[in-house]
Amino acid sequence: MAYGFVLDDYASFSAWRPLARQSFLAGCAPEEIEWRGTSEETTLFDTPLASPPPARAGAQPPVLRSQCHALLRSILRHADKTRFALAYRILWRAQTEPALASIATDPDIARALRMHQQVRKDVHKMTAFVRFREHGSAQAGRRSFYAWFEPDHYILPSVAPFFARRFVDMDWVILTPKGSLAWNGDTCAFSPVPCAKPKLSDTIEQLWQTYYVSTFNPARIKTKAMLSEMPRKYWKNLPETTLIPRMLAEADARVTAMAAQAPRPAPAFHHKLQQRRSATAPAVQEEPAPPQHSGKFIASPPSDVSL
Amino acid sequence: MKQSLSDRLALLSDAAKYDASCSSSGAGKRDSAATKGLGSVSNGICHAYTPDGRCISLLKILLTNFCIYDCAYCINRSSSNVPRARFTPDEVIWLTLEFYRRNYIEGLFLSSGIIRSSDDTMSQMVHVARELRQTHNFRGYIHLKTIPNASPALLAEAGLYADRLSINVEMPTEQGLAAYAPQKHASEIRHSMGEMRTHIEAGKDRTLTGRKPPRFAPGGQSTQMIVGADAATDRDILSSSSSLYTGYRLRRVYYSAFSPIPDASAILPVKAPPLLREHRLYQADWLFRFYGFQFSEITAARPDGMLDLELDPKLAWALANRALFPLDLNRAPKEMLLRVPGLGVRSVQAILSARSHRQLRLEDLVRLNVSIRKVKPFLYATGWTPGRLAERQNLRELFLPQPQQLSLF
Numbered sequence: 154m155a156y157g158f159v160l161d162d163y164a165s166f167s168a169w170r171p172l173a174r175q176s177f178l179a180g181c182a183p184e185e186i187e188w189r190g191t192s193e194e195t196t197l198f199d200t201p202l203a204s205p206p207p208a209r210a211g212a213q214p215p216v217l218r219s220q221c222h223a224l225l226r227s228i229l230r231h232a233d234k235t236r237f238a239l240a241y242r243i244l245w246r247a248q249t250e251p252a253l254a255s256i257a258t259d260p261d262i263a264r265a266l267r268m269h270q271q272v273r274k275d276v277h278k279m280t281a282f283v284r285f286r287e288h289g290s291a292q293a294g295r296r297s298f299y300a301w302f303e304p305d306h307y308i309l310p311s312v313a314p315f316f317a318r319r320f321v322d323m324d325w326v327i328l329t330p331k332g333s334l335a336w337n338g339d340t341c342a343f344s345p346v347p348c349a350k351p352k353l354s355d356t357i358e359q360l361w362q363t364y365y366v367s368t369f370n371p372a373r374i375k376t377k378a379m380l381s382e383m384p385r386k387y388w389k390n391l392p393e394t395t396l397i398p399r400m401l402a403e404a405d406a407r408v409t410a411m412a413a414q415a416p417r418p419a420p421a422f423h424h425k426l427q428q429r430r431s432a433t434a435p436a437v438q439e440e441p442a443p444p445q446h447s448g449k450f451i452a453s454p455p456s457d458v459s460l
Numbered sequence: 461m462k463q464s465l466s467d468r469l470a471l472l473s474d475a476a477k478y479d480a481s482c483s484s485s486g487a488g489k490r491d492s493a494a495t496k497g498l499g500s501v502s503n504g505i506c507h508a509y510t511p512d513g514r515c516i517s518l519l520k521i522l523l524t525n526f527c528i529y530d531c532a533y534c535i536n537r538s539s540s541n542v543p544r545a546r547f548t549p550d551e552v553i554w555l556t557l558e559f560y561r562r563n564y565i566e567g568l569f570l571s572s573g574i575i576r577s578s579d580d581t582m583s584q585m586v587h588v589a590r591e592l593r594q595t596h597n598f599r600g601y602i603h604l605k606t607i608p609n610a611s612p613a614l615l616a617e618a619g620l621y622a623d624r625l626s627i628n629v630e631m632p633t634e635q636g637l638a639a640y641a642p643q644k645h646a647s648e649i650r651h652s653m654g655e656m657r658t659h660i661e662a663g664k665d666r667t668l669t670g671r672k673p674p675r676f677a678p679g680g681q682s683t684q685m686i687v688g689a690d691a692a693t694d695r696d697i698l699s700s701s702s703s704l705y706t707g708y709r710l711r712r713v714y715y716s717a718f719s720p721i722p723d724a725s726a727i728l729p730v731k732a733p734p735l736l737r738e739h740r741l742y743q744a745d746w747l748f749r750f751y752g753f754q755f756s757e758i759t760a761a762r763p764d765g766m767l768d769l770e771l772d773p774k775l776a777w778a779l780a781n782r783a784l785f786p787l788d789l790n791r792a793p794k795e796m797l798l799r800v801p802g803l804g805v806r807s808v809q810a811i812l813s814a815r816s817h818r819q820l821r822l823e824d825l826v827r828l829n830v831s832i833r834k835v836k837p838f839l840y841a842t843g844w845t846p847g848r849l850a851e852r853q854n855l856r857e858l859f860l861p862q863p864q865q866l867s868l869f
């Protein structure tokens with residue numbers, strides 16, 4: 154029989170902490186404790202896990218510097234199965250190496266920092282790529298919106314404040330395979346129950362697609378830059394990305410057409426403007442007062458002045 | 461024929477896209493928790509990317525593409541034969557709010573061709589921003605392009621609602637501006653920037669009584685220069701940047717490689733400059749803003765005033781100043797570590813913090829995602845001594861991009 158615990162997928166720092174503390178007070182070294190997630194498949198041959206023995210007499214509770222504390226909090230939202238074990242090992246080591254978390258070249262810390270970055274990125278991409286679609290008509294003056302998103306990690310509780318403070322005057326629900334968030338103007342409810350992808354449509358998306366296509370400059374193609382920030386895994390849930398193949402296919406022809414176009418005569422209002430200008434404008438424009446800050450806008454000799 | 465909203469959105473966003481700025485950062489933090497409205501501002505989020513590699517953070521549109529000016533590089537100039545359109549302020553407000561609610565954008569970047577007069581145009585833009593803030597309780601990001609010569613009162617009001625204001629200098633030299641934008645005057649642009657600087661700084665100070673001054677564009681001001689439309693060198697461009705950052709306290713200077721436009725003016729070059737040139741300018745700008753470089757240092761060793769297209773400016777600088785290297789990874793001061801090619805701000809921070817607890821070896825840098833190959837000649841560490849850089853003849857070749865291998869298809 155091995156010592157260890159089975160933890161929920163959404164087990165955060167606060168769920169892990171009492172168990173880690175108990176293990177530490179019992180004097181269990183990292184290799185003596187096994188951490189399992191509930192969603193992990195258990196096999197017939199898995200040994201059952203027992204709680205660690207009672208605390209040893211005189212054992213001191215573990216302490217953590219705030220930097221390390223924050224790091225552990227962050228990695229416990231990661232989906233990596235080994236997160237609980239890594240967190241416990243760092244907790245264990247930090248008792249004899251108090252500055253551990255500030256040594257980014259240490260293998261355990263390097264791994265934890267990488268997980269921390271991945272969690273942060275997941276949070277950031279979720280705030281960027283969630284797309285709300287309007288559903289039904291407004292009830293009592295409040296409109297309601299639904300979104301579907303597929304986060305990689307257990308981040309819903311961490312992103313909830315962002316959405317709840319930004320989209321305050323509308324009701325919304327964000328459904329994900331890792332649970333959901335729902336806002337009603339007062340409270341933001343989190344549920345860990347996995348959701349299925351809903352069928353949603355919203356006519357405003359056509360305007361958004363028009364904008365997406367028009368703001369693209371066909372004369373500068375940089376698909377690598379686009380893909381590094383918006384990897385393909387997100388495409389299936391974004392309304393605008395279906396247009397990308399066509400935009401790329403047409404880009405060359407658009408640029409060639411621009412280059413081949415012969416100069417066309419200026420429109421009539423241009424000539425009118427020119428006439429009016431030469432009739433009324435003084436020959437030399439008056440110089441306005443010099444800027445109050447004599448910040449040197451002009452550095453080089455007047456023949457080739459820097460603006 | 462009447463243009464639909466969608467037609468006009470297509471025209472007026474197409475015409476706005478030559479402005480490179482899309483940033484929605486720098487305005488601090490705020491949200492709608494207390495005001496119960498819509499919108500928040502934090503670090504600036506890019507909500508989508510187009511295949512040109514640019515991020516979409518703001519709804520970037522023009523109020524109208526009619527313009528009484530005739531700037532040669534601009535698709536909206538009066539002599540251009542493109543279809544014209546205009547939005548009503550209400551349409552802009554509606555689009556902003558509906559896009560925002562669906563989480564497509566961080567806010568609005570509104571610009572405009574000049575119609576009738578500067579004040580007339582500016583007051584319509586201010587109207588949009590005022591309505592968004594006051595009537596619709598909108599707390600998202602607003603960037604307004606200011607119109608040259610608009611009255612100080614309008615400018616002050618714009619600063620009350622906008623997070624960022626900008627006015628584009630467009631051409632890196634005064635000569636270039638005179639040739640390409642005959643109705644614009646460098647002195648007017650400078651004057652506007654100076655005014656904005658005064659307002660922005662006053663907006664940050666507390667008065668003697670401790671009262672807060674009226675809000676003024678907390679995200680500061682930015683500008684854009686077009687690269688490659690005239691003969692200005694990179695040195696010219698960067699020396700303008702230098703005065704823009706130090707003299708006018710700009711938050712950002714954007715560089716926009718001149719891009720072919722439909723119905724281009726005959727005085728423009730036919731070919732676009734390489735996008736790599738624009739990229740190198742941004743790298744140089746980055747070195748100035750985050751790495752403690754002066755612009756003059758970056759171009760000092762370049763005889764023609766143009767940045768090296770083959771090597772990034774930090775590497776090019778290090779090779780031109782090789783007598784300063786190698787540095788001791790475990791002892792070199794922060795300012796010098798920042799100058800090592802291959803070390804970024806984050807890795808330098810991690811090195812400083814780790815080395816106060818442990819002696820570092822070169823291999824340790826792998827865990828900081830640093831390319832050992834790149835930093836190796838510039839550093840020595842426990843267990844590693846490079847040859848003296850000054851004695852290496854072929855150093856440049858070592859770093860040149862490898863010729864692409866042809867692969868069988």
Ligand code: SF4
Nearest residue numbers: 527529531534537573
């Ligand atoms: S004033 Fe602005 S919009 Fe008008 S032509 Fe010049 S750059 Fe274009």
